[in-house]
Amino acid sequence: MQRIIARLNQEAEAAFTKAGLDTSFAKVVVSNRPDLCEFQCNGAMAAAKTYHKAPIAIAQQVLPFFEESPVFSEVQAVMPGFINLKLSGEFLAQYMNDMQADEYFGVERAKEPKTIMIDYGGPNVAKPLHVGHLRSAVIGESIKRMGRYMGHTMIGDVHLGDWGLQMGLIITELKERQPDLVYFDDSFEGEYPEEAPFTISELEEIYPKASAKSKEDPEYKEKAMEATHLLQQGKRGYQALWNHIMTVSVNDLKKNYQKLDVEFDLWKKESDAQPYIPGMVEYMKKEGYAHEDQGALVVDVKEETDTKEIPPCMILKSDGASLYNTTDLATIMDRMKCYHPDEIIYVVDKRQSLYFTQVFRCARKTKLVDEDTVLTFLGFGTMNGKDGKPFKTRQGGVMRLETLLNDITEEMYKKIVDNRSIKEADAHKTAQMVALAAIKYGDLSNQASKDYIFDTERFTSFEGDTGPYILYTIVRIKSILSRYVENGGDTKAGKILAPAGESEKAMMLALADFNATVENAFAEKAPHKICSYIYDLANAFNHFYHETKILSEEDAERRQSYIRMLELTRDVLETSIHLLGFSAPDKM
Numbered sequence: 069m070q071r072i073i074a075r076l077n078q079e080a081e082a083a084f085t086k087a088g089l090d091t092s093f094a095k096v097v098v099s100n101r102p103d104l105c106e107f108q109c110n111g112a113m114a115a116a117k118t119y120h121k122a123p124i125a126i127a128q129q130v131l132p133f134f135e136e137s138p139v140f141s142e143v144q145a146v147m148p149g150f151i152n153l154k155l156s157g158e159f160l161a162q163y164m165n166d167m168q169a170d171e172y173f174g175v176e177r178a179k180e181p182k183t184i185m186i187d188y189g190g191p192n193v194a195k196p197l198h199v200g201h202l203r204s205a206v207i208g209e210s211i212k213r214m215g216r217y218m219g220h221t222m223i224g225d226v227h228l229g230d231w232g233l234q235m236g237l238i239i240t241e242l243k244e245r246q247p248d249l250v251y252f253d254d255s256f257e258g259e260y261p262e263e264a265p266f267t268i269s270e271l272e273e274i275y276p277k278a279s280a281k282s283k284e285d286p287e288y289k290e291k292a293m294e295a296t297h298l299l300q301q302g303k304r305g306y307q308a309l310w311n312h313i314m315t316v317s318v319n320d321l322k323k324n325y326q327k328l329d330v331e332f333d334l335w336k337k338e339s340d341a342q343p344y345i346p347g348m349v350e351y352m353k354k355e356g357y358a359h360e361d362q363g364a365l366v367v368d369v370k371e372e373t374d375t376k377e378i379p380p381c382m383i384l385k386s387d388g389a390s391l392y393n394t395t396d397l398a399t400i401m402d403r404m405k406c407y408h409p410d411e412i413i414y415v416v417d418k419r420q421s422l423y424f425t426q427v428f429r430c431a432r433k434t435k436l437v438d439e440d441t442v443l444t445f446l447g448f449g450t451m452n453g454k455d456g457k458p459f460k461t462r463q464g465g466v467m468r469l470e471t472l473l474n475d476i477t478e479e480m481y482k483k484i485v486d487n488r489s490i491k492e493a494d495a496h497k498t499a500q501m502v503a504l505a506a507i508k509y510g511d512l513s514n515q516a517s518k519d520y521i522f523d524t525e526r527f528t529s530f531e532g533d534t535g536p537y538i539l540y541t542i543v544r545i546k547s548i549l550s551r552y553v554e555n556g557g558d559t560k561a562g563k564i565l566a567p568a569g570e571s572e573k574a575m576m577l578a579l580a581d582f583n584a585t586v587e588n589a590f591a592e593k594a595p596h597k598i599c600s601y602i603y604d605l606a607n608a609f610n611h612f613y614h615e616t617k618i619l620s621e622e623d624a625e626r627r628q629s630y631i632r633m634l635e636l637t638r639d640v641l642e643t644s645i646h647l648l649g650f651s652a653p654d655k656m
C-alpha cells in the first residue's frame with residue numbers, strides 16, 4: 069500500500085500543477101505544529117523566489133486546488149506562506165479499512181526478495197551465556213524477523229565460538245583433575261564412551277577455574293595452548309572430548325536461547341570453516357594478495373582515504389596457527405558456497421568494529437565475496453548498570469543471562485500477583501512473557517549502537533516507555549474485544565467509519581504510519597523505530613480509550629467501527645512486538 073505521505077504528496081503535486089506551478093515545490097511533511105494542523109506544505113516559500121512573488125500569494129494561488137482534493141478536510145494558507153493541512157475523516161477511514169484488508173497492514177514487501185544471512189548470538193561453547201550475549205541475540209532476532217516480514221529470505225546463524233583456547237583450557241583442567249580418563253591414554257584404540265565425563269554445571273565450573281589459572285600460571289597456559297593445538301591437529305582423545313563439550317554445551321545453549329525466544333536456522337560453528345583454510349591460504353598467496361611480514365602471513369587492507377591507520381589483516385601467525393580473522397574469512401567462503409547471500413549482517417559488539425573493517429576489506433580485496441554481496445557490521449553498545457559500568461551482579465561478578473531472566477521474571481511475578489486476580493499457573497507463564505517484553509523492549513528501544521543503562525525498575529514498570537506498558541495496552545484491547553464477543557458481538561461485522569473525535573483521529577494517524585515505520589526500520593536495521601512507533605500508538609489508543617464509551621456506544625454502526633479499530637490496533641501492536649521478538653498474553 070502506498071504510504072500516506074506519498075499519497076499526500078501526489079495530491080500536492082496535482083494542486084501545484086493545476087495552479088501552474090512547478091511540482092518540485094509540492095512537498096508535504098508531517099506538521100511541526102500539531103496543535104494547528106496534521107501536515108503542512110512549505111513549498112510556497114521556495115517557489116516565491118522562482119516566481120518573484122510573495123510566499124503567501126503563492127500559497128493562496130494553490131489553496132483552491134488543495135481544497136478540491138477529497139483527501140483534505142481543512143486547508144489554510146498562513147503567514148508567511150505555510151499551507152496547513154488536515155486530513156479528511158473519510159479518507160483516513162478508507163486507509164484504515166484498506167490496511168485491515170491487507171495481510172501485511174499496508175507494508176510494501178520487497179519486490180526482489182534477497183537472501184540475507186545474519187550472524188548473531190555468537191556465544192562461545194563451554195562458557196555460560198552472560199548478559200554480554202544478550203544484545204546480539206535480541207537485536208539479531210528482531211532484524212531477522214523484520215526481514216522476513218519484508219519478504220526476504222533471512223538465514224540466522226549462531227556462529228558458535230568453538231575453536232579457541234577455551235577448549236584447550238577445559239581439556240587441560242580435566243586432565244589435571246582426572247588424569248586416568250581414557251581420553252588421555254595415548255595407547256587407547258577402542259571406542260570412547262558415549263556419556264560425557266562431566267555435566268553442564270561441572271563444565272561451567274571448570275572453565276572459569278582453568279581460565280583464572282592460565283592467567284597466573286604461564287606453564288599452565290602453555291599446556292592449554294598445546295592442548296588446543298593438538299585438538300586442532302585432530303588428536304583422537306581430544307577430539308572425543310571436544311565432541312562431549314559440544315554436545316553438553318550446545319544443548320544448554322539451545323535451552324537458553326529458547327527461553328529468550330531466539331531461534332537460529334543454522335547452528336554452525338567456527339570449526340566448520342576450518343576445512344576451507346588451507347585452500348584459502350594457498351589461493352591468497354598464489355594470487356599475490358597475501359605476503360609475509362615478520363614471519364606472519366598478512367593481507368594489506370589500508371586505503372588511501374583512511375584517516376586512521378588500518379593494520380593489515382593477519383591470516384596466519386608466525387607459527388602457522390590460524391586466528392579469529394582466518395576463521396571469519398573462511399566462514400565467508402562457506403557462506404558464499406552454500407547460500408550465495410546478497411548480504412551478510414554481523415550483529416556484534418561495536419568494540420569489534422575495526423576488526424570487521426579489516427575482515428570485510430580483506431574479503432573484498434581477495435574476492436572471497438561477489439562484488440554485489442553486501443557485508444554489514446551492525447555494532448552494538450554495552451549494556452551498563454545504573455553506575456554506568458558494564459552490568460554486573462550485586463556482588464560485582466559476571467551476570468549470567470539465566471540469572472537476569474529469572475530475576476526479572478520474579479519481579480514481574482510479584483507485580484502480577486500483587487495487582488491482579490490471576491490463577492497461580494497462569495501467573496507464572498504470564499510473568500515469563502512480561503519479563504521477556506521488559507528485557508527485550510528495554511534493550512531494543514535504545515539505538516543499537518549506543519551504550520544503555522539496564523534499569524530494572526524502569527524496564528519492569530507498567531507505566532511509561534516500557535515493554536510491560538505495551539503488553540498491558542494489548543491485553544486491555546483484547547479484554548474489551550472478548551467482552552464484546554461474550555455479549556454476542558461479531559468483531560468482523562461492519563467497517564471503520566470516519567473518526568468520531570480527535571482522539572480517534574489521532575489513533576488512525578498513528579496506525580497509518582505502520583508501513584513507513586516497518587519499511588524504514590528494516591532499511592536502517594533500527595528496531596528502536598518500531599519501539600517508538602508502538603509507544604506512540606499505545607498512547608494514542610489509551611487516550612482514545614479514556615475518552616470513549618466503546619461497548620456502551622448506542623449507535624450500532626459506530627460501535628462496530630470502534631471494534632474494527634480495536635482489532636486493527638491489536639493486530640498492528642501484536643505484529644510489531646512479534647517483530648521485536650516477544651508476544652502478549654491474553655490476560656495479566
Ligand code: ARG
Nearest residue numbers: 187190191192227229396416
Ligand atoms: N564469539 C565471538 C565473541 O564472543 C562473537 C562472534 C561474532 N561473529 C563473528 N562472525 N565473528 O566475541
